[in-house]
Amino acid sequence: MATPQSVIHGTTRPRDALVPAALLGLAMLNLWELPRLAASHGGFAFVGAWLAGLLLLGLPLLLLELMLGKRARRSPLEGLAFLTREADARRGWRFGAWGGAVAVFLTLAAVALVAGGSVNFLARDAGLVSTALSEVSLSGPALPIGTGSLLLLAAGLSLLTPMQRGWAEGIGFGLVLVLLGIAAVAGAGMAELSYPSRALTTGDWREALRLALLTVGGGLGVLWLAGMRLPKEAPLGRIALGILALQVLLAVLLMLALSPFVAALQLNAGGGPDIVPSGPGVWVVLGTLLLSALLALPLIAEPVLLRLAERGMARLPAVVLVFMSAALLAEGIWLFGHTGGLMDLLSVLCLLLLVLLLCLSVFAGWAMKISHARKELALPAEGVYNLWRVAVRLLLPLAIVWVLVQPFA
Numbered sequence: 001m002a003t004p005q006s007v008i009h010g011t012t013r014p015r016d017a018l019v020p021a022a023l024l025g026l027a028m029l030n031l032w033e034l035p036r037l038a039a040s041h042g043g044f045a046f047v048g049a050w051l052a053g054l055l056l057l058g059l060p061l062l063l064l065e066l067m068l069g070k071r072a073r074r075s076p077l078e079g080l081a082f083l084t085r086e087a088d089a090r091r092g093w094r095f096g097a098w099g100g101a102v103a104v105f106l107t108l109a110a111v112a113l114v115a116g117g118s119v120n121f122l123a124r125d126a127g128l129v130s131t132a133l134s135e136v137s138l139s140g141p142a143l144p145i146g147t148g149s150l151l152l153l154a155a156g157l158s159l160l161t162p163m164q165r166g167w168a169e170g171i172g173f174g175l176v177l178v179l180l181g182i183a184a185v186a187g188a189g190m191a192e193l194s195y196p197s198r199a200l201t202t203g204d205w206r207e208a209l210r211l212a213l214l215t216v217g218g219g220l221g222v223l224w225l226a227g228m229r230l231p232k233e234a235p236l237g238r239i240a241l242g243i244l245a246l247q248v249l250l251a252v253l254l255m256l257a258l259s260p261f262v263a264a265l266q267l268n269a270g271g272g273p274d275i276v277p278s279g280p281g282v283w284v285v286l287g288t289l290l291l292s293a294l295l296a297l298p299l300i301a302e303p304v305l306l307r308l309a310e311r312g313m314a315r316l317p318a319v320v321l322v323f324m325s326a327a328l329l330a331e332g333i334w335l336f337g338h339t340g341g342l343m344d345l346l347s348v349l350c351l352l353l354l355v356l357l358l359c360l361s362v363f364a365g366w367a368m369k370i371s372h373a374r375k376e377l378a379l380p381a382e383g384v385y386n387l388w389r390v391a392v393r394l395l396l397p398l399a400i401v402w403v404l405v406q407p408f409a
Contacts, residue, residue: 017226024217025247027296041204043195053212060391062240069227075306076221089367096359108326112147115293119146154297155323183257183285194262210403219356221303365393
């Protein structure tokens with residue numbers, strides 16, 4: 001089934017692209033554990049390196065995927081086929097879109113599993129399960145039960161109309177922002193203890209750049225869909241800067257909100273009695289992360305759902321197929337690998353996303369026609385476009401290859 005005409009010509013206001021990208025960014029920051037990485041790789045100095053990576057790598061990536069979606073006006077799977085034909089490029093580029101579809105299912109499972117860990121922690125904190133039973137659940141099916149519930153709720157959100165989903169995302173994001181701000185204020189006093197700065201090593205810089213590449217959620221297709229639904233005259237430069245600003249704000253709030261957890265981990269590593277954060281603040285921050293995961297899951301699934309719609313599948317069976325597959329994948333990973341299985345999943349997902357970003361940057365920088373990219377980006381000055389093109393053709397590929405040298409930490 002062809003892409004609806006209303007989608008081809010753009011159906012959303014430019015500012016409507018900010019909330020989905022920000023929710024995706026928060027989910028990815030939590031998935032890759034920004035607070036833990038900052039604590040173990042240089043503290044606030046690591047955050048500075050990550051911010052530099054976002055400007056040098058993340059911003060060009062945001063512009064890149066928004067531009068591809070705006071040009072293609074189709075789902076990533078169908079759109080990359082269209083773009084390769086338009087550029088007279090090899091058909092092999094289209095395998096990148098299939099890799100993106102695989103990454104969608106892996107990310108759905110990973111986000112839901114990490115959120116399931118929050119359910120487990122809150123259940124123990126509320127006294128619903130004993131500490132001993134909670135520890136046993138870490139090697140059994142209890143965590144995927146919470147994970148499955150989250151995926152079921154996310155599937156329900158995916159069945160709403162586009163207007164209803166937009167309202168749910170907007171209201172949910174506002175609630176996430178307020179609650180995360182409250183948790184950040186409460187945890188700010190522990191920040192200096194949690195993230196002490198030190199000189200960065202080469203490995204610290206590699207992790208900072210790796211996180212900058214993964215933070216924006218490139219390669220999953222969410223940004224592609226945001227670009228696809230924008231009107232032709234939409235200013236991609238301002239939209240990308242707005243997305244980046246929101247993601248940085250959420251990252252700072254996340255680090256402050258989770259600083260009590262990070263401090264507890266550091267104190268526990270010293271060999272003293274185990275310290276477990278508890279109280280209302282824990283419920284606020286973990287509940288907020290659960291809400292953000294719930295809102296992000298339908299966004300992550302949407303590129304595959306759109307492709308199934310293009311192939312003629314009705315919305316209900318498509319949603320059932322996608323979320324049931326993600327639930328089965330999450331269940332299998334946890335039952336057979338437990339916590340180690342989740343770590344292996346994140347390592348595979350990290351590798352796949354970086355390879356996809358490498359393919360997208362090389363395609364946009366070297367295979368796509370210059371005139372097409374310039375027209376869709378509509379950047380305010382030729383010099384700005386030239387900087388973006390240098391970043392996409394040289395800086396991004398070299399940086400991705402460099403961070404691929406070492407496994408995810």
